[in-house]
Every structure is written in structure tokens, then in C-alpha cells.
Amino acid sequence: MRLQRTIKQEVSFAGIGLHTGAHVSVKLKPASRDSGIIFHRIDKNVMIRAHVGEVSDTAFATSLGHNGARIKTVEHFLAAASGLGIDNLIIELDGPEIPILDGSSTGLIDIILRGGIAKQGKRRSYLRITKPIFFEDGHSEIAAFPHNGRRLTYRIYFNHHLLGEQKLTLELNEETFAREVAPARTFGFVKDVEYLRANGLAKGGSLDNAVILGDNGVLNKSGLRFKDEFVRHKMLDFIGDISLIGFPIYGHLVASKAGHSTNIKFVKNLLSAADCWEIVSDTDIEYARVNALAYS
Secondary structure, eight states, rough: EEEEEESSSOOEEEETTTTOEEEEEEEEEOOOOOOEEEEETTTTTTTEEEEGGEEEEEEOOEEEEEEEEEOOHHHHHHHHHHHHHHHEEEEEEEESSOOOTSSSHHHHHHHHHHHHEEEEEOOEEEEOOOOOOEEEEEEEEEEEEEESEEEEEEEEEEEEEEEEEEEEEESSHHHIIIIITTTTEEEHHHHHHHHHTTTTTHHHOOTTTTTEEEETOOOTTTOOOOOHHHHHHHHHHHHHHHHGSSSSSEEEEEESSOOOOHHHHHHHHHHGGGGGEEEEEHHHHHHHHHHHTTTT
């Protein structure tokens, strides 16, 4: 039986925001069962739920907002929490953006684990896909299919000689997320940096927290962490965005050339298609798995 989880004790960290460049201090605190993930802008005294209904912007990052307060670039942290199966958590911060750290979720996983993981006395619920659902958004596509597990397939395509097409499929669990997805860093192109900064973005970006591609290759002296680090980071973003549905998804999600905007639109579309899913407990899932194995 899979119980809900929070952290055992308070833990803190600090750093600069990728887009705002602001130095922000963050405290992670245990939360009671069924409370979900809650951000607390202590400088504004505003609580913001990690839920799709609170998404305020999806330009180059996912931002949440409530009562005039915003928190930018939440997707890397939400991916780390989702990857570790953290259901309930309070995140206190004194500024407008979650620190980017090294541009991946590995440091965030380490911080959460430093606080320890505490099981809570109530079963976790999942959103189980019961029939296929398809969503198109321009050139982007996302679909969800019934599957006896949590599987993610992601495809990207960029008109750049080092990228082109990359595709990866993973069965998601705590181990595969930490090993195969979390270390992948955010990335961008030299040609886009001036545009981003002219529009008030990427003020905190550097080669220490992003993989930057020029015409002749990767500018980071350390190189890539994976040959296909780019698609893995898009998976990371997707996992963070999709967590805003409020439940882990039990099914096979397939995404092609999707970004934050498409991810959030898909979540809203999925929630409105109630005939394609059901909310089940971990016990229901284990019963279905045993039956599937018995008749396979």
C-alpha cells in the first residue's frame, strides 16, 4: 500500500532565479495529508496552490499566481517533488522565482532528501487513464493511453545540426526519474539570449545553470550529461507541469514538440474529459496489476 508522503523536517536553500535574476531564499516544510503542494510567498503573505487553476503564465517557464503574487519557474521543483512521490509540502519563499541552481532537478532532489521522506497515514490516489485521449496544439501533440504503469514517451525536433530529432521512452518511478531525467539541464540557443533579455527574461541565466548552443556546438566546457540531454530536460519540464493536475497519472503519456503552454492546455483538456479517466487508490492499482500478470 502506497501512503501519502511529506518531508520529516524543515530544510532550506537559496539561489538566483533563471529569469528574474532575483536572489531568493526557500524553506521546505512538512504538510498534513491531503494538503497538496503549497507555495507561500512570505514577502507578499500569499499562499498559492500547485494546481493548474493557479497557472498565470507559460512563457519560457511555468508561473503560478494568486491575489497579485506570482512564482516563476516552478516546473523543476515540481518535477523533483513528483519524481520522489512527495504529495504534501509547504514551500516558503521570499521572492518571485524558485532558484534555478544548476538548471536541473538533481540539486532539488538532494535538498528534499536532506529533509527526509515521511509516510503519512492515508493512501495515495492516482488518476488512471481508462481510454485514449488526444490533444493537438499547432505543431505540438500530447496523448494519453491506458497502461499498466507510469510511462512517458517524449519527442523533440529542433532545426539545429546538433539536435534535430530526439525521442525517449521511460517507465517512470523514483529511481528512473532520479537517474535518467533529473540531471538534465535547461537549455537554450545563443541567438535567443538577446531576445529573452530584451523581454525581461533570462536575467539570471549563465553557463552554470543552462546548456547553451551556438552554431558550432555546446558552449559549456563541461559538455553534455547525456547525448540526448535535451529531450530528457523536456521530459523533466513535462513531469513538473503535468503534476499540476493534482494526482500522479497512471497511464502512458506521449508528447511531441510540446512546451509549457501545450502542457498546461493538455492538463485542462484532460481534466475536462472525465470519461477518459478515474481516480483510484494505490490498492486498486496493485489489484489491477496482479490480475494483469495472472492473465498475461
